[in-house]
Amino acid sequence: MYADSKKAIDDSYMKNLGVDQIVNEICINDTYRNDIISLICDLCDEPKVIKYRLDIMEDFLSHPGLIQRLEKVLPIIQKLEDDKFDVYSLGADQFRKIAWQLEKLYIFVECMEN
Numbered sequence: 001m002y003a004d005s006k007k008a009i010d011d012s013y014m015k016n017l018g019v020d021q022i023v024n025e026i027c028i029n030d031t032y033r034n035d036i037i038s039l040i041c042d043l044c045d046e047p048k049v050i051k052y053r054l055d056i057m058e059d060f061l062s063h064p065g066l067i068q069r070l071e072k073v074l075p076i077i078q079k080l081e082d083d084k085f086d087v088y089s090l091g092a093d094q095f096r097k098i099a100w101q102l103e104k105l106y107i108f109v110e111c112m113e114n
Contacts, residue, residue, distance in 0.1 A: 014041065028071050069114060076111040080104065 014020070014037075023036050044050060060066050 028067065028074070032074065073111055073114045076107060076114065079107050080111065 017040075019037060019040055022040060023033060027033050027036055044053075
């Protein structure tokens with residue numbers, strides 16, 4: 001119901017809530033700026049989800065080293081989401097497809113280790 005009731009966020013809403021100031025404070029890298037704005041503007045009213053998210057924020061505030069770890073892992077996660085692997089494998093022979101899948105697996109393992 002919540003997802004169906006959402007409306008486009010207008011500029012006055014963002015200005016009144018100070019979204020730009022919040023994003024400037026928490027934005028690790030401008031690459032993720034639009035994603036952060038989306039998350040902030042797509043507010044949730046489910047108490048369990050809010051508590052879970054607050055627990056995560058508390059972890060970041062209590063353990064500053066987590067931020068550096070997250071900075072290191074975000075580009076790796078982006079690689080996993082990159083569609084290049086699938087595009088490259090379309091016309092490739094079976095050996096190449098296996099090699100690209102192994103590379104994706106390697107990236108996944110690297111992400112999990114971090």
